[in-house]
Amino acid sequence: MEDMKEIIRTYVVNEYVEDDSEVTFDTPLISGGIVDSFSMVSLKRFLENKYKISIPDDKATPEAFDSVNKICTLVLEFTK
Amino acid sequence: MFNIISYDERIKNFDWSISEKELDYQPGNVINIGWYCSDRICELGKADKPALIWEGSQGQEKRYTYNELRLTSNGVGQFLRNLGIQPEDRVCLFMDKIPELYIGFLGVLKIGAIVQPLFSAFGDESLIVRLDNAQTTAIITQRKHAPKVMKIIDKMPYLKHIIIVDADPSKPLGERQVAFDMDNAVKPDNFEIHPTKAESPSVLHYTSGTTGQPKGVKHVHYSLISQYLTAKWVLDLKDSDIYWCTADPGWVTGTSYGIIGAFSNGVTQCVLDSGFSAENWYRFIEKHRISMWYSAPTAIRSLMKAGDEVIKKFDLSSLRHLASVGEPLNSEAVIWSEKVFGKAFLDTYWQTETGSIMISNYPGMKIKPGSMGKPFPGITATVLDADTYEPFDGPGRIGLIAIKPGWPSMMRTYWRNEETYNKKFRNGWYLPGDRSSIDPEGYFWFVGRDDDVINTGGHLVSPFEVESALLEHPAVAESAVVSKPDFVNMEVVKAFVTLKPGFVGSKDLDLEIMNFVRKKLSPLAMPQEIEFIDNLPKTRSGKIMRRILHAKEWGEEIGDTSTLEND
Numbered sequence: 098m099e100d101m102k103e104i105i106r107t108y109v110v111n112e113y114v115e116d117d118s119e120v121t122f123d124t125p126l127i128s129g130g131i132v133d134s135f136s137m138v139s140l141k142r143f144l145e146n147k148y149k150i151s152i153p154d155d156k157a158t159p160e161a162f163d164s165v166n167k168i169c170t171l172v173l174e175f176t177k
Numbered sequence: 178m179f180n181i182i183s184y185d186e187r188i189k190n191f192d193w194s195i196s197e198k199e200l201d202y203q204p205g206n207v208i209n210i211g212w213y214c215s216d217r218i219c220e221l222g223k224a225d226k227p228a229l230i231w232e233g234s235q236g237q238e239k240r241y242t243y244n245e246l247r248l249t250s251n252g253v254g255q256f257l258r259n260l261g262i263q264p265e266d267r268v269c270l271f272m273d274k275i276p277e278l279y280i281g282f283l284g285v286l287k288i289g290a291i292v293q294p295l296f297s298a299f300g301d302e303s304l305i306v307r308l309d310n311a312q313t314t315a316i317i318t319q320r321k322h323a324p325k326v327m328k329i330i331d332k333m334p335y336l337k338h339i340i341i342v343d344a345d346p347s348k349p350l351g352e353r354q355v356a357f358d359m360d361n362a363v364k365p366d367n368f369e370i371h372p373t374k375a376e377s378p379s380v381l382h383y384t385s386g387t388t389g390q391p392k393g394v395k396h397v398h399y400s401l402i403s404q405y406l407t408a409k410w411v412l413d414l415k416d417s418d419i420y421w422c423t424a425d426p427g428w429v430t431g432t433s434y435g436i437i438g439a440f441s442n443g444v445t446q447c448v449l450d451s452g453f454s455a456e457n458w459y460r461f462i463e464k465h466r467i468s469m470w471y472s473a474p475t476a477i478r479s480l481m482k483a484g485d486e487v488i489k490k491f492d493l494s495s496l497r498h499l500a501s502v503g504e505p506l507n508s509e510a511v512i513w514s515e516k517v518f519g520k521a522f523l524d525t526y527w528q529t530e531t532g533s534i535m536i537s538n539y540p541g542m543k544i545k546p547g548s549m550g551k552p553f554p555g556i557t558a559t560v561l562d563a564d565t566y567e568p569f570d571g572p573g574r575i576g577l578i579a580i581k582p583g584w585p586s587m588m589r590t591y592w593r594n595e596e597t598y599n600k601k602f603r604n605g606w607y608l609p610g611d612r613s614s615i616d617p618e619g620y621f622w623f624v625g626r627d628d629d630v631i632n633t634g635g636h637l638v639s640p641f642e643v644e645s646a647l648l649e650h651p652a653v654a655e656s657a658v659v660s661k662p663d664f665v666n667m668e669v670v671k672a673f674v675t676l677k678p679g680f681v682g683s684k685d686l687d688l689e690i691m692n693f694v695r696k697k698l699s700p701l702a703m704p705q706e707i708e709f710i711d712n713l714p715k716t717r718s719g720k721i722m723r724r725i726l727h728a729k730e731w732g733e734e735i736g737d738t739s740t741l742e743n744d
Contacts, residue, residue, distance in 0.1 A: 112692060116321040127452040129234040130273060133298060134453055134479075134665075135634070135700035139691045146684045158483075159454045 098169060101148075105172075106165045108143055122166045127159040137162055144168065150175040179540035181410040184551070191554035193585055196406040200441070207372040208398045210379055211254075211287035213405075214440035215247035216370070227445045230465060231276045234451040239276050246280060246440070249359060251368035253284020256357055260338055262315055264289030264371055265378060269308060269316040270426070271295050271326070274450040277342040277359045278426055281317050282436050286379055286398075289371030290314075293381045293393075296427030297322055302646060302697040305329045306390050307383045308336060311592060317357070319343050327351055375399035381592055382429050384529040385630060385639035393592030394529045400433075400586035401441060403533035407553060408438025411525060412471055413498050413540045420446040421462070422471040428636065429529040430502050433586070434471055438533075444469075455483030459491040466495040473503035475634035477510045477522060478665045488517050498540060500525055503635020504667045505623040508547030524549055526621070528609050530601070532586030535609075536578075536621050549613065549621040557581035559606075560615050563627070566603040572617045575624050579606035629659070629723055634666040638702050640723065646697045647672060647704075650690050652680040657713050657721045661706065661730040672704035673713060673726055682709030716740040 102122050110120050113132050126132045132140055141157050144150070152175060161171045181187055200217075202208055218228070224244035231239045241249065262268060268285045270292060272278040278294075285292040293311050295304065297319075304325060308316070315338040316326060326339055330352060337353065344356035373379070380396040408414050412434065420439055424430035439446045447465045451457060453476065462470065499514060499522045506524040515521045523538035526549045536558055538550035552558040559568045560576040569576055582602070591598040601608055612624040631638040640658035647656035655675045660668035674690070676682060687707045695703035714722045717740060728735045 115324050118321060125234060125452075128454050128457055130450070130452045132452070133700050135703060135705075136695060138705050139688060139695060139703065142684070142688045142691065146688055159452065160456070163454070 098173070101169050101172065102165050104147070105144070105168055109140070109165065112139070112143075120165070123164050125163055126165070126168075127163045132162065134159065140168075144172055148172050148176055180413050180415065181539055181541065184539045184542045184554070187410070187554040193402055193406075193555055196402045196585075200401070200405060202402070204375070206374075208375055208401065209286060209289075209370050209373045210398050210401050210437055210441070211250060211283040211285075212370050213401055214283055214437060215243060215250055218243045218440065218443040219247050221443065223443050226443070228440060229276060229279055230445065230447045231274075232447070232449050232451070232461065233275075241276065241280070243440075243443070246283065248364035248366065249280045249362075250283035250287055251366075252362040252364040253281050253359060254287040254368055254370075255365055256362055257285065257290065257315070258288055260315065260340075260355070262288060262290050262338075264373075266290045266314040267293045267311040267381060269293040269295055269311070269313045271297055271299075271304070271316055271318040271322055272342070273297050273319065274425055274431075274448050275319070275342075276448075277317070277319075279436055279448070280359060281342075282426065282432065283440075286373075287368065287370045289373050289377065291378045291381050291395075292432075293383075294426050294428075294432055295383065296425060296699065298701070299325075299427075299699045300695070300697045301325050301328045303391075303642075303699055303702075305332055307393070308333055310383075310390065310393055311381055314338070315340060317342060320345060323351070323354070373398045376589070378589070380432060382432070382529050384429075385637045385642060386597070386628070388639075388641045389597070391639065391642070392594055392597060394429075394588045395590050395592050396532050396586065397589055400532045401437060403584055403586035404433050404437045405441045407534040407537075408434055408442050411523075411534050411537050411539060411553070412438065412469055412500055414439065414442040414444045414469060416443065418444045418468045419466055419495070420444045420469045420471070421449070421465070421467045422446065423449070423473065423476055424471070424502075429532070430471075430473075430635075433533055434502075453479060455480050455487050456490075459488060459493060462493050462496065463491045468495050468497045469500075470496060470498075471500045471502065472522070473635045474501055474506045474510060475503065475666050477501060477506070477514065481510060481513050482665065485517055493518060496520060499523065500537075502527070502534075504632050505549065506547070511544070511546035521546070526550070526623070530588040530607075530609065531580070531584075532588060533584070535580055535584075545616075545620050547622070548616075549623050551619050551621065552580075556584055558621070560613055560621075561603070561606060561608075563612075566606070572615050575612055575614045577627055578609050578611045578613050578621070579603075580609065581605070582607045629727075631658075631660040631668050631670055633660070633663075633668050633670060633701055636701050638670055642698060643670060643672065643694060643702050643704065646694045646702070647674060647690065649697070650693050652676050652686060653690065655713050655721075657723055657726055658704065659723055659727040659730055663705070669705040670702060671706045671708070671730060673708050673710055675710060675713060715742045717742045
């Protein structure tokens with residue numbers, strides 16, 4: 098779980114953060130404007146590729162993607 | 178009672194002088210949008226009225242009265258003047274929806290410079306194309322977006338100043354950078370506003386076309402006449418309203434109605450600088466007692482998707498009037514809003530080039546869900562036969578939407594691109610590039626674009642720009658970009674790609690290319706789906722036949738394929 102959190106956090110920082118802003122496991126990603134609704138598609142694709150899962154569109158909500166912690170919970174739901 | 182009182186009565190004897198008189202403007206006088214949106218409201222006795230209530234993503238809040246709006250925008254003007262910014266210089270605003278964006282907009286206009294708003298999610302490629310075309314002198318931005326500007330600074334010798342509104346005092350500034358803390362700057366009470374006239378340039382918004390680079394749409398200060406009155410009659414803005422326009426001022430709705438229409442009418446407006454979440458939006462409406470809400474079909478469909486249960490958690494009884502813009506509002510969304518909010522979202526139709534609402538549904542007028550409504554008083558609009566460019570004789574036929582030029586907020590040209598501007602007119606009509614029909618009662622019904630431009634979430638994306646960006650990826654040999662249907666965004670970008678020898682299509686490559694385009698252009702332009710194919714359909718002369726790919730995505734008839742090369 099900790100590994101997964103760090104992998105996702107690092108991916109978010111590398112792909113979506115332009116400056117040196119800190120991103121923690123609880124930083125709001127969608128409501129905080131770091132990842133917008135269009136970019137969520139690429140984040141979802143990353144998770145699906147990385148963890149070999151398929152996240153249904155109705156589960157890929159802004160709320161479910163709003164922090165690294167929430168994303169991990171979502172991913173674990175589909176890797177079980 | 179609605180401001181428009183009666184649409185049918187208003188269209189009978191309409192003249193734009195109605196708006197001029199309300200604004201105490203006489204032809205030939207000085208007209209400056211920055212002054213009209215702040216100083217004038219203070220002179221009307223509303224200096225202490227809240228003008229802007231801003232809420233950030235972490236819940237932080239800032240409030241500005243009209244007097245503070247006046248003084249702070251004066252401060253912006255003075256700072257820019259001291260930097261040497263001249264009237265008609267282009268000053269770009271490249272910021273999130275923070276107060277500095279709204280106030281900076283007025284400050285730039287007050288010194289007679291041209292304000293060039295750009296969407297803060299633009300990547301460096303999108304940025305340089307637009308700054309280069311405008312030969313922008315200064316850019317006002319945030320620390321978080323400065324790296325994108327610094328990445329391309331060497332290619333922009335004309336860009337003299339990079340103004341950072343939230344600079345970290347503990348860190349040195351970069352090349353050409355200057356710090357400007359808007360709230361704590363000198364705010365002159367008496368500021369000499371540049372005496373702009375009706376035809377003085379004001380705003381330069383960029384929009385995408387099918388081919389070629391994005392076009393800079395030049396507006397003038399006289400646009401205020403349209404923007405003020407349409408905001409008053411269509412959005413029904415009243416002195417007691419708490420108004421929320423969800424659009425980003427990087428796009429025209431965010432400036433015409435998120436700044437000019439709102440402030441020139443002297444209303445209190447709220448801004449939420451936060452990503453979308455249904456719960457957060459409803460909370461925002463409840464907290465600030467929003468009464469007039471101007472949003473977009475994409476947002477409305479996202480709210481529909483979030484379900485009705487979440488609405489019950491909030492008191493939304495303050496809402497009295499709702500309107501929508503950006504793309505056609507489907508009838509389901511209108512009916513849904515009536516069910517859950519007790520009010521229908523009224524669709525409004527216009528575009529960057531028109532500067533203000535052209536065709537709309539009006540308060541008090543019979544609404545036909547799914548219809549665009551009727552032309553605003555003073556606007557002559559019709560549908561033309563696409564072959565003859567003549568208006569159809571009777572109703573019901575699908576053709577090109579056409580508007581008689583001459584309204585105050587009509588664009589004056591495309592910046593340094595007069596040739597393309599002239600192509601927008603046929604037989605004395607301005608053609609927005611959309612198709613519709615008109616029913617026997619005079620209501621317009623949207624059909625679609627008349628070109629390949631993709632309208633995703635209310636924003637136009639040029640397939641040419643995306644294809645060009647794709648070709649810069651080392652794996653891509655050829656590309657064709659079309660729209661595909663999407664419940665929330667109406668359309669999204671889909672790319673068909675052939676790969677260079679040695680590359681194999683895979684899920685990882687797919688993601689890599691998506692991110693490549695996102696960073697280069699913008700998240701809007703990122704293909705939401707990439708299909709790797711062996712060959713693109715082409716004519717015998719080698720031209721990619723996008724329409725075949727488009728038809729496939731939309732489940733339409735492919736049509737004539739006689740010119741297809743590999744048929």
